[in-house]
Structure formats: structure tokens, C-alpha cells
Amino acid sequence: MRLSKTLLLVLVPAFAVAEPPDPVAQARNDAERAFAKMHEGDALLAKDNLRGACQAFEDAIAILPSWWMPRLAAARCGRVVGMPIARVLEHAELAVRSRPQITLTHLQYGLALEESGRVEEAIAAYEQALGIHADLVEARFRLGFALAKNGKPQQARRHLEQVLSSRPDYVIALVHLAKVYETLGLQPEAERSLQQIVQRSRYPSRAMAQLALYYERHGQQERAREVRARYEARFGKGR
Numbered sequence: 001m002r003l004s005k006t007l008l009l010v011l012v013p014a015f016a017v018a019e020p021p022d023p024v025a026q027a028r029n030d031a032e033r034a035f036a037k038m039h040e041g042d043a044l045l046a047k048d049n050l051r052g053a054c055q056a057f058e059d060a061i062a063i064l065p066s067w068w069m070p071r072l073a074a075a076r077c078g079r080v081v082g083m084p085i086a087r088v089l090e091h092a093e094l095a096v097r098s099r100p101q102i103t104l105t106h107l108q109y110g111l112a113l114e115e116s117g118r119v120e121e122a123i124a125a126y127e128q129a130l131g132i133h134a135d136l137v138e139a140r141f142r143l144g145f146a147l148a149k150n151g152k153p154q155q156a157r158r159h160l161e162q163v164l165s166s167r168p169d170y171v172i173a174l175v176h177l178a179k180v181y182e183t184l185g186l187q188p189e190a191e192r193s194l195q196q197i198v199q200r201s202r203y204p205s206r207a208m209a210q211l212a213l214y215y216e217r218h219g220q221q222e223r224a225r226e227v228r229a230r231y232e233a234r235f236g237k238g239r
Helices: 005-015 023-046 050-063 068-081 085-098 103-115 119-132 137-149 153-166 171-183 187-200 204-217 221-235
Strands: none
Touching: 023 050, 023 068, 050 068, 068 085, 068 103, 085 103, 103 119, 103 137, 119 137, 137 153, 137 171, 153 171, 171 187, 187 204, 204 221
16 A cells, blocks of 8 residues: 555655754854843842842843853852841852952952851951952952951951041941941040041931940930030931
């Protein structure tokens, strides 16, 4: 019995063996899709849509798990939007292992470590960042802050003073330096720093309240009353 040509055309594809996918084409396609998601995340960041950006970076990671750039980006925004710290650490650790020559990978890894309570390791990460780029102000500030938290105020003082020597407007560094001075018993330096915070802070009412509390802690009641009177004259009572 002969099969018609039409029947043969129907049957042959059913028995044909599919060609294996081209790995080069697949890799190119994955890279293009991941890059598009990375671009989407950056665009959402520019619009202050942090959650949407984080999701886009996670989508890029799902496509190319070994690509360090979305890992770094996800670690940065993940800490802000409440991503589980274990996930943030996973992203930051892969990024720093993939690109140890890039300062920001060490900085983000340090931030994730510090947030998870691993302060000693965070200090080492900040030191690695500064070993690559000694002028990275944020890394030096975080190092000073972590050293103070870890009970090393003298070392913290050196780094925080260095931050302020290059960035006098870095008010949060001045806030922590004032605390370090007080811890070290350097009262004139602590007082001067607190007064400077009042002048420079975007929240002068809070800064004045902290200055008054400082005077009260150190038995300078007259000065505390003076600051509180200035506070009330400027901001009113009960604020």
C-alpha cells in the first residue's frame, strides 16, 4: 500500500528529531533580556520607585544569576525596601567575589554585613574598599561609625575627623564624632561639635535639644537652660 504525498508530509514532521538549541544564540538572548531588565530597574530608580527597581534587578538575576551588576544593584536597594538581610547578603557577597577590584562591591558588602550584626567583618570590608579608593568618603564614614559601635572610639575618631576634613558639610559624621569625643572624655571638642551641628543641620530643633541634653549630662545646668530658652524662642514650647 502506497502512502500519498500529502500523508507523508503530515507524518514526517512527527518523526523528525528537533535540532538542539544553539547555546551561543541562547546566551545572547539571555544577556539581552537581563540587560533590558537592568535598564528597566535603573529607569525605575530614577523615578524613585525602589520596589519596582528591586524587582527588575531580581528579574535580571533570575535570567543571569552570575551577573554581578544586578546583584550589586539589588543589594543597594534591597536594604532600603526591606528585602530579607540573608538575600541582601547573598547578592552583595556574589558581587564582591565577582568584582573584588571594584570599590562599591566592598562598600555594599560591608553595609549588608553591618546590618546583619557582623560588625568585625563589615569593618574589614570597609577597609578593603578604602584600600582600593582611599578617598571614598562614605566608606570612611561607615568605617568610623562601625569602629565606634565596636568599642574602638580612638580609631573611629581618626576616620571621622578625616571625613570632615574633606567634607565639612557631612553633618552625620559630625554627629557621630561628637559622641566619640564625649566617650573619650574630650568635652570641649564634643561641645564644639554639637554647636556646629546646630548651625549646619537641616533639623536645628533636634540639634538644639541634643545640645541641651549634653549640658545637663555634664552638670552645666545654666547653659542647658540658655539653650532651652533659645529653643523655645525659635521653635515654641512642647515641640
